[in-house]
Amino acid sequence: RTRGSHLERSRSPLQVGAELYGFAGYQADVEVIRLMMETLALSGLHHLQFELGHVGIYQSLVRQAGLNAQQEVTLFELLQRKAHTELVDFVDQSGINSAMQSMLLALPELCGDASVLATARHVLKAADEDVHEALETLDMIQKALNIHFPLLDVHLDLTELRGYHYKTGVVFAAFVSGFGREIARGGRYDQICKHAGESRPATGFSADLKVLARLGRKVRGQPEIKAIIAPASNDSELHVLIRDLRANGKIVIEAMPNQPIDKHPMGCTEKLVQNNGQWQIEPILN
Structure with missing residues (x-):
């Protein structure tokens, strides 16, 4: 198959x-x-x-x-x-x-x-x-x-x-x-x-x-529930962003230390990554 x-x-x-x-x-x-x-x-x-x-x-x-x-x-x-x-x-x-x-x-x-x-x-x-x-x-x-x-x-x-x-x-x-x-x-x-x-x-x-x-x-033609995974981090800006995303109805899962975030963990389709000091949402690619 x-x-x-x-x-x-x-x-x-x-x-x-x-x-x-x-x-x-x-x-x-x-x-x-x-x-x-x-x-x-x-x-x-x-x-x-x-x-x-x-x-x-x-x-x-x-x-x-x-x-x-x-x-x-x-x-x-x-x-x-x-x-x-x-x-x-x-x-x-x-x-x-x-x-x-x-x-x-x-x-x-x-x-x-x-x-x-x-x-x-x-x-x-x-x-x-x-x-x-x-x-x-x-x-x-x-x-x-x-x-x-x-x-x-x-x-x-x-x-x-x-x-x-x-x-x-x-x-x-x-x-x-x-x-x-x-x-x-x-x-x-x-x-x-x-x-x-x-x-x-x-x-x-x-x-x-x-x-x-x-x-x-x-x-049934219903859209898949999307979730975002965030890396384990003590960065205060990341946690502010996570709270804002959740307040706006987004599902955000915080990874455990050393847990990879780029292999569709727990069904997540997006991830939070830091680029040039800014936290951004990126798709998780196959």
Whole structure:
């Protein structure tokens, strides 16, 4: 996807989201996805692309193939890049059987609309039962989403491994045209509390409220709220100017010592700089 604008470059995100604990069924994932979609709608974001995957498919195939830790790292990286030629070379040299090779090589092609699931059941027919259970879960979820959000553009991707190292099942994300990354994401993480001696089913989503607010204003045609950042300084003239600007309705954020003021900090679009002994407002350039 293309790189987005400065809207996405928040160094201090304000997280919003929801979690549902204690139920392992796909219905909990559907409920969390519904909450996520309603949150985006309340932000004014309606024309979305929705991506759905299941990390359990990859995890099960890796176990079945008997890959070692280094091979797993290599496979993960190749799938994320969808590097077909390198993937062919990798499986050819991996020592795994031909049926397993065919399944791993098929993974990057298993993306698209709901018809992908039928294709996956066929090409992954030699996979362990965990894979077929995961495919059934994806089928149930996409059917439920079709009922709740019949106009939603659902894209299935069986190599979507966002959060692979802590997610345990379904993963999902929402995208909006013109923005370089997901605006909300989530998934299942049933083992998240295992280190504390308690392993409960869990699913949830998160988003950056600042990003949603800015995108929502953009969609509604409202001007972006502009803020000015001022450097950390004891200069009395600077502080007089800051008070005057605030008195006239301007938003001025005072930086902490050693904090840079030229990389869109906290969404600021302008900065106060001193030129020839005079404090002036200048735009923050990309």
